[in-house]
Amino acid sequence: MAAACARALSKVGSGPVRRFGSVSYLLGNVGPRGSRRAYGTGAGFRSTPIPVRTGGGGVLVFLLGGGLGFYQTLKPNQNQQNRADGDAQVSGGPKLTLYQYKTCPFCSKVRAFLDYHGLPYEVVEVNPVMRQEIQWSSYRKVPILMVDDQLQLNDSSVIMSSLKTFLISREKSLSDILRCYPEMKSRNDGGKEVTEYNNKYWLMLSEAETAATYPQKDTQKEEMKWRQWADDCLVHLISPNVYRTTGEALASFDYIVREGKFGTVEGFFAKYVGAAAMYVISKRLKNRHNLQDDVREDLYKAVNDWVAAVGKNRKFMGGDKPNLADLAVFGVLRVMEGLQAFDDMMDNTRVKYWYRRMERATLNHEGRSQSQQ
Template sequence: MHCGTLCKANMAAACARSLSKVGWDLLDSPAAHRPGTLSYLLGNASAHGSRRAYSTGGTGFRSKLLSSARAGGGRVLGCAFLLGGGLGLYQTLKRSAQQHLAAEETNVSRFSTEERSRGGLKLTLYQYKTCPFCSKVRAFLDYYGLPYEIVEVNPVMRKEIKWSAYRKVPILMVDGELQLNDSSVIISSLKTHLINKMSREKNLSEILRCYPEMKSTNDRGKEVTEYNNKYWLMLNENETATVYPKKEMQTEEMKWRKWADEWLVHLISPNVYRTTGEALASFDYIVREGKFGSVEGFFAKYVGAAAMFLISKRLKSRHNLQDDVRQDLYKAVNDWVSAIGKSRQFMGGDKPNLADLAVFGVLRVMEGLQAFDDMMENTKVKHWYNRMEKATLNHEGSAAAKSSH
């Protein structure tokens, strides 16, 4: 299945779910007519909403919509959100079911049968195409030439991972038995395995025990799962010296991998939904490509665009970003390029390291969007990015992977 179709299905489903949630909250809330209620409910809905948009464009209906929200037409607006979300969800589920049937028939794979027959691990990646953490894992697997199959998870029903107690993506299944969760754990454990396999010191199950799972409550009162040591490779002294000839190389790689997870990834959504024009254009694209009817398309485009624009503002506030969030993106990307310096092609030197793969994986989910084009035009990242794209497409790290078979 073409990845663009999957992107549109995921995006439309997540947005429809957000609209329905907002609609029910507006209708049920006794404070539906009080000023500020809309912003509050949209903030709550953002935890369930989509974090992607497409392209940029004009404005139009949004000023009337937002002014009516401020005037307190809560119940009417609630009906609009509910109807728009419900109709959009129906269209998405119908379309998504057709797509998933097609996907099951083709069983999407990144490599040929001949390549898979060479031996090694059988890898199956459960993902959302537009998830930056999933993109990180794909960048790693592609660079090292590791054959893997993709199962695209339906963001509404998530039936593809109903067997898993861990309800997030990415999930990587190894040989149909061993489950790896969390993108950084997946990357660290597989990289350790590739190195250890030469000396046969540890198998992958033993390596995975070095990344224990811990549950805690975050500052918003939500239970979260974290993994200790996830930026470490579990190597002996000789292996460490081989992989990191200079001691500072290991520290630098870990620092920037963590930076990609804890800072860079949070710049994506606010930049994608930066303006009402971008939000409107994204929903216009979804409606057009998703073949919505006129009524469904009206609510999905105008109500949905307003909702996601307001949600993006909440995300901007949560992460203390500037009013012009592009400037945060530009600064982050230029900081990364400056850290690499002029004497290296990659953070890893002549070849990408795990930090290169992580940053590349996060940034490439914006490809095709105005935010990506602006980033390439207004920062110094273009040459590094093009080198990374070539390295992953050509599986330039595959020599190390093959030597471990």
């Protein structure tokens, strides 16, 4: 189906062209301002303190972002501008707005993609209880990426796949590309309706574009496999590790309080009540995902499996440059930075050199040349 969709797209004419720096955005049939079209769901989280991840059919505690977003009810929301070049956003270019929880691993994936490709964007921190920031949307998860406040992209993997497709295939409109990720609804074992989206790890490219993007045999399948692994396996190890002990739970919420810049009373409530709740829930997650008594061992094994898959002869899984799997894994892992789990991972696995290369690649926007071709 994905291949058929890619072939069909090659016959689609170009829509209106908007420029963002030297990047052309083909928005296709975008409705008038205020008319929002939603595409994709899946690997995000519901905007509640303990969201449900529908894609895997299980409950996944939203490690830090849920807590941070919850306690944003106590203070006014502030928007943050992220600029690829440190200058003002290019006049007349499309506006990218990312609705997120700051420490959500899925939101971090999207930021890693945008940063690596040097695409300026604004960040809106979403309150998962009140949800005022996304009250205009029937879609109640993050991340959401809005283009010009009109075209709505949902699900971290759909966002990355569709934007990457667009950066490669400039003759296709983004709205047409998004139609290749159709919605699928079903009911889980508990009878609850869940929504997934087909093809979300595929790029919708022509045969020639695919050959140019993946010149070596099986690299496309490898990228898709490890992107899905990041969503379905790696993220399940984060919460049990950052809330492994009462001390680590307190340290995690101390980090949340610092990032949120709370007052004394607000910070006390966030740190101690939130840490106690998440410590208890992390134990349930350990049992749900059949983790070892020492959940660090599961984290170490998963990270070393990733490093082994990258191999000794490649800087990244994508070779000399990160691919979407590199960006996905990096985005998930970096939400632990500043916590004991992250330090232990860096000291007890072989991930350090790959991680530092990824850090430089995103910080320096090393994929910007691909976006400007």
